[in-house]
Amino acid sequence: MSIPTEALWVLLLGSLLGLELIGKVPPTLHTPLMSGANAISGITMLAALTLIIKAGADGNAALLAIGSVSLGFALFNVIGGFLVTDRMLAMFSRKSARRKDTNS
Amino acid sequence: MNTVEILKFAIDLVAVLLLALGIKGLSKVRSAREANRLAAVAMGFAVIGVLVNSLGTTGIVAEAWIWIILGTLVGGSLGAMTAQRVPMTSMPETVALFNGCGGMSSLLVALGVAIFPAAAAGEAGGGLVEDISIVVSVFVGSITFTGSIVAMAKLQGWLSTPPWMQSRARHAVNIALAVMSLVAAIELGRHGDNASALWLLVIGSGLLGIGVTLPIGGADMPVVISLLNSYSGVAAAAAGFVVGSQLLIVAGAMVGAAGLILTQVMCDGMNRSLVSVLFGGALGASSASGGGGEYTNITSCSAEECALTLEAAERVVVVPGYGLAVAQAQHTLREVTRVLEAGGIEVTYAIHPVAGRMPGHMNVLLAEADVPYEQLKEMDVINPEFPATDVVLVLGANDVVNPQAKTDTTSPLYGMPVLDVQEARTVFVVKRGMSAGYSGIKNDLFELANTSMVFGDAKKVLGDLLVELKELGVGKKG
Numbered sequence: 303m304s305i306p307t308e309a310l311w312v313l314l315l316g317s318l319l320g321l322e323l324i325g326k327v328p329p330t331l332h333t334p335l336m337s338g339a340n341a342i343s344g345i346t347m348l349a350a351l352t353l354i355i356k357a358g359a360d361g362n363a364a365l366l367a368i369g370s371v372s373l374g375f376a377l378f379n380v381i382g383g384f385l386v387t388d389r390m391l392a393m394f395s396r397k398s399a400r401r402k403d404t405n406s
Numbered sequence: 407m408n409t410v411e412i413l414k415f416a417i418d419l420v421a422v423l424l425l426a427l428g429i430k431g432l433s434k435v436r437s438a439r440e441a442n443r444l445a446a447v448a449m450g451f452a453v454i455g456v457l458v459n460s461l462g463t464t465g466i467v468a469e470a471w472i473w474i475i476l477g478t479l480v481g482g483s484l485g486a487m488t489a490q491r492v493p494m495t496s497m498p499e500t501v502a503l504f505n506g507c508g509g510m511s512s513l514l515v516a517l518g519v520a521i522f523p524a525a526a527a528g529e530a531g532g533g534l535v536e537d538i539s540i541v542v543s544v545f546v547g548s549i550t551f552t553g554s555i556v557a558m559a560k561l562q563g564w565l566s567t568p569p570w571m572q573s574r575a576r577h578a579v580n581i582a583l584a585v586m587s588l589v590a591a592i593e594l595g596r597h598g599d600n601a602s603a604l605w606l607l608v609i610g611s612g613l614l615g616i617g618v619t620l621p622i623g624g625a626d627m628p629v630v631i632s633l634l635n636s637y638s639g640v641a642a643a644a645a646g647f648v649v650g651s652q653l654l655i656v657a658g659a660m661v662g663a664a665g666l667i668l669t670q671v672m673c674d675g676m677n678r679s680l681v682s683v684l685f686g687g688a689l690g691a692s693s694a695s696g697g698g699g700e701y702t703n704i705t706s707c708s709a710e711e712c713a714l715t716l717e718a719a720e721r722v723v724v725v726p727g728y729g730l731a732v733a734q735a736q737h738t739l740r741e742v743t744r745v746l747e748a749g750g751i752e753v754t755y756a757i758h759p760v761a762g763r764m765p766g767h768m769n770v771l772l773a774e775a776d777v778p779y780e781q782l783k784e785m786d787v788i789n790p791e792f793p794a795t796d797v798v799l800v801l802g803a804n805d806v807v808n809p810q811a812k813t814d815t816t817s818p819l820y821g822m823p824v825l826d827v828q829e830a831r832t833v834f835v836v837k838r839g840m841s842a843g844y845s846g847i848k849n850d851l852f853e854l855a856n857t858s859m860v861f862g863d864a865k866k867v868l869g870d871l872l873v874e875l876k877e878l879g880v881g882k883k884g
Contacts, residue, residue: 306535309647309655316643316656319426320663327433327671329759329784333766336632337501338432338442339664342425343638344508345449345657348456349515349645351474355460357522358470365522370473372514374481379508382485384446386500387432389489391439393773 334390341383347376410462417455418653424448425657429664452653494774495731497767502558502631505638509550512641513608516543519648520594520604534595539647541591544604545611546641552615553634557627560620567621577685580617586610618684626683628760629672633680636665672760678822701840704852706859709867712834713874719796719832722746723788724755725825726768729802729837735865736775739801742872743777748881754781756788756798756825758806785825792829800827800835800851802864807835808849819847833857836867 327335350373357365425448431441460466466474485504492500520540559565587610593603622630643658673680716722724743730736743753755777761768769782783791792798800807807827811819827833828851835857851857860867875881 306647306650309535309650309652312652312655313643313647313659316659317663319656320429320639320660320665321667323426323429323660324433324664324667324671327668328435329757330766330769330782331433331435331438332628332668332672333497333501333770334438334442335432336628336635336665336668337497337504338438338445339429339661339668340501340505340508340635340638341442342429342445342449342657343505343635343642343661343665344511345425345452345654345661346508346512346515346638346642346645347449348452348651348654349642349649350477350511351453351456352460352649352651353515353518354470354473354477355456355464355466357518358467358473359464361469362522365518366469366473368514368518368521370477372511372518373474373477374484375507375514376511377478377481378485378488379504379511380449380485381482382489382500383504384442384449385486385489386492386497386504387442388439390494390497390770391442393770 334387337383337387337390341380341387344376344379344383347373347380350376408462410459413462414455414459417451417458421448421451421455421653422656424451426660429660452657455653456651493734494770495734496562497770498628498631499558499561502554502561502634505631505635506551506554506558508638509547509554509634509641511547512543512638512645513547513551515645516540516547516648517604517608520544521601535647537595539644541594541607543641543644543648544607545587545591546637546644548608548611549615549618550634550637550641552612553619553637554631556616556619557622557631557634560622561627565620576617576621580614583610583614583617587614622683626678629669629678629680629683632665632669632672633684636662636669639663639665701848701852704840704859705855705857706861707834709860709862709870710874712858712860713871713878713880715832715834716746716751716797716799716871716875717749717878717880719751721752721795722754722797722799723783723792723795723827723830724753725798725800725803725807725827726755726757726761726772727801727803727806728762728767729804730864731762731767731771731802733802733864733866735801735863735868736771736777738865738868738872740772740775740777742868742875745872745875745881749875751880754783754788754791756785756827757782758785758803758825759823761803761806785823789826792826795830796832798827798830798833800833800837801868802836802838804837804849805847807851808847809854810847810850813850817847827851828854828856831856834860836860836862836864838863 350369354366354369357369424444428441428445428448431437587607590603590606590610594600594607619630639658639661643655643662646654646658746753757768807825808819809828810817811822811824814820833856837859
């Protein structure tokens with residue numbers, strides 16, 4: 303049995319990085335940040351992709367279908383998540399852009 | 407390392423760097439939008455990395471391409487459509503739905519590998535770590551999926567909590583489900599290919615997700631969604647172990663940890679601990695005993711009287727709540743405040759950290775209606791200003807303005823930070839009826855002498871108010 307020590311290090315350091323990345327978040331950004339982080343968690347699409355490619359090589363039709371459905375769910379999460387976050391944030395930036403116009 | 411591996415490695419590094427910068431940037435107002443795009447680009451890089459690596463090594467057969475394109479088109483276009491169509495008021499539900507699908511994706515990957523072990527052969531290379539990561543991925547993925555869907559259904563109002571779920575019995579049920587999942591997980595870890603244990607784990611953890619989320623009250627729901635969001639990161643990291651992708655492990659771990667911090671920040675805003683949110687039961691559960699009772703001494707008034715008082719005011723503070731969001735009244739509100747401002751009346755908006763159904767919900771909503779950002783005041787800033795305020799307009803908010811939270815130690819709300827609107831000279835509460843707020847707790851504010859109720863849907867009341875104010879000539883002379 304092999305223990306993937308490298309992967310475990312990656313897990314540890316990734317977690318620590320995540321803990322440090324977000325310090326003080328203004329309440330305004332709680333929803334967009336949650337939504338954005340949520341879109342990133344759709345990164346599991348990489349796993350689905352890997353699964354499909356492998357299943358294709360093995361000629362495993364059932365696994366191809368499972369992988370494809372999984373990829374669909376993940377992309378729903380990713381595309382929808384980023385777009386919805388952008389929609390929310392657009393309201394803030396539009397505001398500041400206008401403010402600049404009126405000030406000048 | 408050959409060229410392909412080096413290329414893939416470089417792409418992965420760039421992707422991780424961009425993702426980290428993206429998450430960091432999302433926590434600052436100025437950089438948030440660019441950060442979101444940066445993260446999206448990073449995800450694109452990550453996908454290219456996987457494709458390049460496969461093309462350069464094993465190759466990708468045509469059949470695999472078909473399924474990849476099919477999954478991408480269906481999932482991607484549905485996601486894009488949902489993101490475009492959903493109204494701003496139902497953002498929390500939408501995030502919950504997306505999140506649940508992310509969990510489902512991890513669950514399916516783990517299931518696929520568990521059912522066809524030969525297909526895995528990731529870097530974990532079989533053995534204990536792979537078994538554990540499959541178990542974690544199935545468990546967390548399943549909980550994330552059902553939990554998020556329940557959260558969405560509750561926020562949409564499609565689902566309400568059955569009474570037995572608010573009783574202590576639910577703890578027994580949930581513990582039983584947890585034990586069931588644990589037994590199945592251990593069984594699965596001991597003998598990798600045990601189909602019945604696998605399905606037991608899927609069903610057990612799925613039901614557990616429902617059991618834990620269902621009793622949680624609306625005010626606490628954002629915290630739960632944030633926590634489930636963190637879980638889906640964990641599920642992604644576990645899926646990374648399953649297929650042997652370090653990029654996936656890093657990104658999943660980052661989102662998981664960052665989600666946890668965000669959850670903590672949200673809890674702090676409500677003065678609640680995560681444990682009490684998850685296990686203390688909904689605020690509503692204890693409301694029947696604590697702080698209930700009928701209302702007496704309610705003063706109600708018409709929009710006309712409200713307009714007269716507003717006309718005479720110098721400083722007005724608007725307290726928006728979920729009722730405003732439901733009634734889609736933010737634009738009408740903006741028209742009313744424009745008239746007031748034109749009449750020389752100072753208008754600010756008091757934003758409670760958990761007003762609405764999600765932190766920041768009101769900010770998003772008011773921003774949509776073109777309310778200047780600097781007029782939105784956070785609770786700590788606005789609270790000392792209430793004594794110098796002439797009129798407070800409470801629009802569809804309830805629990806966040808309940809003075810009980812400060813005065814009544816027996817109240818379930820006790821200790822939650824609230825807006826001290828009762829300090830103002832006059833308070834108008836626009837509300838559809840005398841029904842309790844989301845927590846189900848009586849609001850002492852409504853009985854105070856300086857409080858008047860204006861009954862009706864927020865949009866309709868604001869519309870009437872607008873007409874009355876215009877008839878009074880407010881804002882005409884400037």
